[in-house]
Amino acid sequence: MLFFRTARKLAWVAVVLVSSAAGGAAAELNLYTTREPGLVQPLIDAFQASTGTKVNTIFLKDGLAERVASEGINSPADMLMTVDVGRLVELVDKGLTQPVRSPALDGAVPPQLRDPEGHWFALSLRARVLYAAKGLGLTRFAYEELASPKWKGKVCIRSAQHPYNTALIASFIAHHGADETKTWLEGLKANLARKAAGGDREVARDIMGGICDIGIANSYYVGLMASGKGGPEQQAWAKAIKVVLPTFENGGTQVNVSGAAIAKNAPNRAQAIAFLEYLVSKDAQKTYAEANFEYPVRADVAPDPIIAAFGELKVDPTPLTKIARFRMEASRLAEQVGFDN
Amino acid sequence: MRLDGPVAVGLGDLDEVGDPTRSGIRPALGWRVAAAAVALLAAAPILTLVVLALDGSVGLWPHLVAHVLPRAAANTALLLAGVGSLAAGIGCGTAWLVTAYRFPGRGVLAWALILPLAIPTYIAAYAYLDVLHPVGPVQSWLRWLLGYQSAREFRLPDIRSMTGCILLLSFVLYPYVYLTTRAMFLTQAATLIDASRTLGASYGAAFTRVALPLARPAIAVGVSLVLMETLNDIGASEFLGIQTLTVSIYATWVNRSDLAGAAQIALVLLVPVAGLVAAERFGRRQRSFAASAQRPRRLEPRPLGRTAGMLALALASLPVLVGFVVPAAYLAWSAWARIAFAGLSQGLLATTWNTVSVSAAGTLGALALGLIVAYAGRAAPGRIASLAARLSLAGYAVPGTVLAIGVLYGVGALDRAVAWAASTLAGASVGLVLIGSGAAMVLAYTLRFLAIATGSVEGGLSRIPPSLDGAARTMGAGTLRTLYAVHLPLAKPALASGAILIFVDCMKELPATLLLRPLNFETLATRLYGEAARGTYEDASIAALLIVLVSLLPVAVLARLGQDGR
Numbered sequence: 088m089l090f091f092r093t094a095r096k097l098a099w100v101a102v103v104l105v106s107s108a109a110g111g112a113a114a115e116l117n118l119y120t121t122r123e124p125g126l127v128q129p130l131i132d133a134f135q136a137s138t139g140t141k142v143n144t145i146f147l148k149d150g151l152a153e154r155v156a157s158e159g160i161n162s163p164a165d166m167l168m169t170v171d172v173g174r175l176v177e178l179v180d181k182g183l184t185q186p187v188r189s190p191a192l193d194g195a196v197p198p199q200l201r202d203p204e205g206h207w208f209a210l211s212l213r214a215r216v217l218y219a220a221k222g223l224g225l226t227r228f229a230y231e232e233l234a235s236p237k238w239k240g241k242v243c244i245r246s247a248q249h250p251y252n253t254a255l256i257a258s259f260i261a262h263h264g265a266d267e268t269k270t271w272l273e274g275l276k277a278n279l280a281r282k283a284a285g286g287d288r289e290v291a292r293d294i295m296g297g298i299c300d301i302g303i304a305n306s307y308y309v310g311l312m313a314s315g316k317g318g319p320e321q322q323a324w325a326k327a328i329k330v331v332l333p334t335f336e337n338g339g340t341q342v343n344v345s346g347a348a349i350a351k352n353a354p355n356r357a358q359a360i361a362f363l364e365y366l367v368s369k370d371a372q373k374t375y376a377e378a379n380f381e382y383p384v385r386a387d388v389a390p391d392p393i394i395a396a397f398g399e400l401k402v403d404p405t406p407l408t409k410i411a412r413f414r415m416e417a418s419r420l421a422e423q424v425g426f427d428n
Numbered sequence: 429m430r431l432d433g434p435v436a437v438g439l440g441d442l443d444e445v446g447d448p449t450r451s452g453i454r455p456a457l458g459w460r461v462a463a464a465a466v467a468l469l470a471a472a473p474i475l476t477l478v479v480l481a482l483d484g485s486v487g488l489w490p491h492l493v494a495h496v497l498p499r500a501a502a503n504t505a506l507l508l509a510g511v512g513s514l515a516a517g518i519g520c521g522t523a524w525l526v527t528a529y530r531f532p533g534r535g536v537l538a539w540a541l542i543l544p545l546a547i548p549t550y551i552a553a554y555a556y557l558d559v560l561h562p563v564g565p566v567q568s569w570l571r572w573l574l575g576y577q578s579a580r581e582f583r584l585p586d587i588r589s590m591t592g593c594i595l596l597l598s599f600v601l602y603p604y605v606y607l608t609t610r611a612m613f614l615t616q617a618a619t620l621i622d623a624s625r626t627l628g629a630s631y632g633a634a635f636t637r638v639a640l641p642l643a644r645p646a647i648a649v650g651v652s653l654v655l656m657e658t659l660n661d662i663g664a665s666e667f668l669g670i671q672t673l674t675v676s677i678y679a680t681w682v683n684r685s686d687l688a689g690a691a692q693i694a695l696v697l698l699v700p701v702a703g704l705v706a707a708e709r710f711g712r713r714q715r716s717f718a719a720s721a722q723r724p725r726r727l728e729p730r731p732l733g734r735t736a737g738m739l740a741l742a743l744a745s746l747p748v749l750v751g752f753v754v755p756a757a758y759l760a761w762s763a764w765a766r767i768a769f770a771g772l773s774q775g776l777l778a779t780t781w782n783t784v785s786v787s788a789a790g791t792l793g794a795l796a797l798g799l800i801v802a803y804a805g806r807a808a809p810g811r812i813a814s815l816a817a818r819l820s821l822a823g824y825a826v827p828g829t830v831l832a833i834g835v836l837y838g839v840g841a842l843d844r845a846v847a848w849a850a851s852t853l854a855g856a857s858v859g860l861v862l863i864g865s866g867a868a869m870v871l872a873y874t875l876r877f878l879a880i881a882t883g884s885v886e887g888g889l890s891r892i893p894p895s896l897d898g899a900a901r902t903m904g905a906g907t908l909r910t911l912y913a914v915h916l917p918l919a920k921p922a923l924a925s926g927a928i929l930i931f932v933d934c935m936k937e938l939p940a941t942l943l944l945r946p947l948n949f950e951t952l953a954t955r956l957y958g959e960a961a962r963g964t965y966e967d968a969s970i971a972a973l974l975i976v977l978v979s980l981l982p983v984a985v986l987a988r989l990g991q992d993g994r
Contacts, residue, residue: 117947124958143947146958149682150943153833157840161847161860163947177685246669248679282588284669285557296562297579298586318765324563418683423495427671428503 114140116358120168121151122345127168129378134365140358155183155350164350165359168210171250173257175207175346176411184348187360195367196384199406200344209344209407210366211381214306214400215255216340218290218328223300228333230259230341233303234274242278243290243302247421251287251305251343256421257413258341261405265416272424283427288312288324295327306330310380310393330397339403345381456808456907463804466797467816470875473834474698474822477691480837484688488680492693496676503590504672504700507665508655510594511601515654516647518598518747519605524635525744527613528621530729531737537744538610539987544751545603545929546979548936548953550663551972552600554960555755557667558762560587593668599751601657605650607986612646613639618727631730649883652704659701660827663938673697674827687833694830701825705818756976762969775950780974783951786866786941787934790873794930795923797874798881803915806889806897807907820882823875831876832940839868839944864946872940877930884926888919925989928982935979952978 120127124146131142143163147154151174155164167178178184179202186205193201200209219225233242245252259268276283280299290302291312311317312325332340347366349359365371372383376391382400389395421427525531526538558564562579576582586592624638625631640647665672673693681690732740801820804813823831843860850858862868892915900910916923938953945954952971959968 145945145947145949146942146954148939148942148957149678149829150833150836152685153687153836154943157836158860158863159840159844161844161857163859163864246666248683250683253683281586282669284588285667289557292561292563295579296567297581297583298562415684418679419491419495422491422679425495425499427669428499 114138114355114358116140116142116165116355116362117163118142118144118166118168118362119147119151119155119164119350120144121147121149121174122168122170126379129374130366130371133370133374134362138361138365140361142362152178152181152183156181160352162350162352163354165353165355166347166362167350168345168347170343170345171254172209172344172346172407173250173254173411173414175202175344175348176408178348179206183351185351185353185356187349187363189360189364191364192367195372197386200384201346202408207346207348208363208367209346209384211345211372211375211379211384212342212402213345213381214332214340214342214397214402215251215303216306216309216397217301217331217333218294218304218309219301219331220294221327221329223329225301225329225331228301228331229336230255230333231263231271231336233278233301234271236274236278238278238301240278240280241300242275243280243293243299244275244283245285245287245290245304246283247272247426248418252303253414253417253421254343254410255303255341256417257410258335258403258405260413260417260420261409262335262338265420268417269420269424272420272426276424276426288317288321291321291324291328295324303333306382306394306397307380309397310391313393314380332397332400334401335403338405339401342382342400342402344384344407459800459804459808459907460810460812462800463808463813463816466800466878467812467819469797470816470819470822470878472838473831473875474695474826476834476837477694477826477830480688480833481691481695482688484686484692486692488686488689488692492676492680492689497673500671500673500676503670504659504674506590507594507597507670507672508658510590511597511658512651512655514594514598515602516605516651518602519650520609520640520643520647522602522744522747523606523610523613524639525740527610527727528631528635528639528729529737529740530731531740533741533745534729537741537748539984540748540752541606541744542603542983542987543748543756543980544600545932545986546976546983547600547752547755548663548938548972548975549597549600549657549661550667550938551759551956551975552596552751552755553664553667554968554972555758556587556592556596559754559758560584588668590670593665593670596668597658597661597664599747601654602747602751604653604657605647608646608650609643612643614727621727648707652707655704656701656824659697659704660825662827662829677827677830681829681833690830691833694826697827698825705821705825756973759969759973759976763973766970776955776970776974779950779952779955779971780978782949783935783953783975784978786870786873786951787931789870790877790934790937791927791930793870793874794877794881795885795927797878798883798885798926799911801878801882802885802889803907803911805886806915807911817882817886820878824877824879828876828937828939829943832872832943835868835872835875835940836863836943839863839871863944866944866946866949869941869944869946872944873934873937876937876940877933880930880933881926884922884929885919888922888926889915891922892918921989925986928986931982932979935975 118131124144127144131144134140135142151167151169155162155167158164167183169175169178184206188205192205192208196208201207217225217228247253247256256268256272259271263271281293287304287308290304291308293299294302309325309330312321315322334340347363349356349363353359367384369385369388372385372388375381376383376388380391380394382390382394522541526534526541560566562583567579567584571579571582574582620642621634621638624634629637660674662674662678666675666678674697677690677693677697680686680693798820801813801816805817839862843862846861847858850856896914897910900914905913936953938957941951941954942957945951952975956968956971956975959971
């Protein structure tokens with residue numbers, strides 16, 4: 088009996104899968120994204136409503152490049168969307184993207200936030216900021232200070248192997264060289280209040296819980312927590328912290344990007360470009376700012392008031408592609424000092 | 429039939445009956461070929477890994493040996509030792525308590541002790557971090573009780589530690605040991621324990637000197653399942669900040685884009701796994717318990733006094749409380765708060781249906797292949813059958829992400845070949861047949877949980893006396909017909925319990941599902957992950973609760989199977 092029942096279920100699965108794979112004849116585009124569905128969905132919905140183009144998505148955690156590469160020439164992927172400049176560059180390096188020339192894109196995205204040949208475009212910016220316990224009254228901070236003995240046992244941060252931190256370490260290398268970065272990492276490691284694990288929001292929660300005084304995390308989480316989108320509990324976490332925009336001693340605040348590329352074998356290239364152009368439009372950039380609390384890439388769209396309240400963002404001038412190049416070294420340095428142990 | 433389903437769950441079988449070749453079954457070529465095909469399929473992802481590993485340089489190794497491996501290996505060893513011994517202790521202890529003694533709540537506990545199986549380890553980690561955090565309910569209450577104002581004045585040690593990780597994994601994974609060991613205590617040990625009691629041994633002595641040694645093979649099977657789950661866990665240990673070898677593979681692949689390097693580490697990781705498998709085989713070497721066609725006698729539990737009874741109740745409830753009640757109640761509570769706050773999100777029903785469908789397909793696939801491997805061992809024993817049995821472990825022994833990558837590359841190559849053939853031969857464009865249809869995902873489930881399937885079928889079959897094979901053959905039935913008409917009906921409870929375990933495991937599976945699913949296809953686990961990755965655990969709690977609820981049903985059936993014959 089069990090077998091028959093299961094066989095019947097299996098037949099259903101086949102029907103469901105085939106029908107979902109076949110799709111309709113209307114304009115479609117296939118989006119492969121490592122961005123969480125909840126963050127991109129509002130943008131997809133708006134695009135679908137205004138153009139009638141159906142957007143099919145698959146949300147991947149890791150292995151975006153591997154998946155597209157092994158699908159090869161028949162890959163249905165049109166647009167590849169991900170966070171972290173290193174991952175965007177990786178897609179280009181593996182030959183999975185194609186260049187796009189579009190006045191709308193070039194006009195909206197500043198040159199330092201896109202690939203010179205049009206292989207990828209940044210869609211939003213996020214700053215790696217300092218969360219500090221309110222009582223400390225901190226107003227300014229340099230990333231270099233994270234290693235200062237003053238903060239011994241008081242710092243919270245996620246794994247150094249997370250792309251956000253790897254990019255921060257890579258920026259440090261770009262500013263100070265590998266040797267100094269190693270010393271800095273050792274100092275920071277010695278200052279940790281707990282294991283380098285978990286996510287960025289836990290930095291706020293751990294500060295509220297008295298585990299640490301300061302920590303490094305991304306800017307938009309503050310908006311997600313403070314706005315109440317994460318529920319009343321997280322609002323309390325956000326209330327426990329003050330955000331400071333740190334800078335490098337000889338530079339600005341470290342930023343990273345979320346971005347997208349057109350897949351090399353995109354079957355719906357025109358639709359994908361249209362979606363990309365929509366994503367850098369004023370409307371979509373407002374959504375990035377207001378729904379996701381990211382910094383828009385367009386100069387003519389303002390960040391959300393919660394984010395704007397951090398003060399003026401002075402972006403570090405190190406080119407993103409240079410940071411991407413130091414990614415590997417940053418990851419190895421973190422292992423050398425046993426940062427996550 | 430009153431056979432014990434759960435006893436059959438495991439990497440192999442607890443009872444080794446006489447050699448079937450001697451009962452007059454001629455080796456069947458068909459079964460050999462089929463077993464060889466399954467062996468090849470099971471080995472394919474590993475072979476893919478070898479190809480990937482050879483593709484890269486070995487330049488990574490000096491760095492790994494100097495800075496990563498010693499620490500990761502030590503951590504992994506410590507974690508395995510800790511979880512292995514604690515889970516064994518909890519599993520055997522509770523199994524003995526509910527089998528040998530009569531005390532209040534025993535009837536409920538006998539099945540409730542299986543419930544933690546429904547909680548994925550990563551969900552338990554999320555839940556406990558929330559519950560035990562300084563700003564969480566437990567510590568807030570403690571501060572209130574002790575009169576402290578803020579967490580800066582008083583807080584408990586952080587759960588994000590090796591100790592925390594060992595405790596957490598042990599309390600969620602011990603049911604594997606409980607299941608196998610209890611079935612052994614219930615049936616095989618009864619006669620001998622009674623004999624030892626007649627000879628004047630106390631209950632305690634009967635446990636340590638008779639029951640425990642007798643149950644050694646069952647414990648070995650249960651513990652090795654626990655250890656494999658621990659070894660390939662990435663969610664909980666990464667979340668709690670434990671740098672295991674698996675986490676290192678992950679960092680090498682994801683953060684340094686070095687897939688070849690990651691494949692190299694993954695292959696090295698297979699060495700301790702092979703050791704584990706060998707240890708498990710060694711643990712149950714030369715154990716033969718003649719399975720008779722008669723119904724086994726049950727152990728008669730001894731009533732406990734009031735104080736002792738309460739103590740037993742407290743002891744046996746603790747694992748259920750820690751491994752199931754607390755995380756499940758926490759999920760229910762936060763899911764409730766979320767529904768009140770934001771309502772139910774759309775598509776949850778479709779997602780649940782997706783999850784159940786692909787899990788059922790994966791279960792069916794694993795059972796079918798497991799049946800071939802196990803039956804070949806009976807109908808056509810020999811090198812090929814035993815090789816297939818060993819290789820069927822491969823998918824369970826590597827981390828889920830690694831298996832998924834192996835399947836992705838293998839299936840991707842196949843898909844490209846099919847598309848090329850279709851366009852050259854017929855001029856048709858077929859797209860990606862296997863990845864696009866979800867077949868790749870189901871294949872990954874099948875290979876991942878083949879070990880459980882093979883183990884449970886082997887277990888079910890070996891309880892059937894070979895004399896039945898002979899009788900069926902004498903009457904002119906072929907091996908296929910004997911399988912269908914004699915063996916399958918008799919082995920049904922074992923197959924069912926195996927199917928349930930696989931089904932629940934498929935529901936919880938995350939890495940292969942994320943990497944291999946088709947467009948627009950969500951399961952509860954991917955949804956849970958998507959929300960959790962944003963840090964919106966409250967949204968995730970609804971999906972998590974659904975995973976637990978849908979898993980509960982089969983786990984309840986599994987518990988019933990264990991109760992049969994009381």
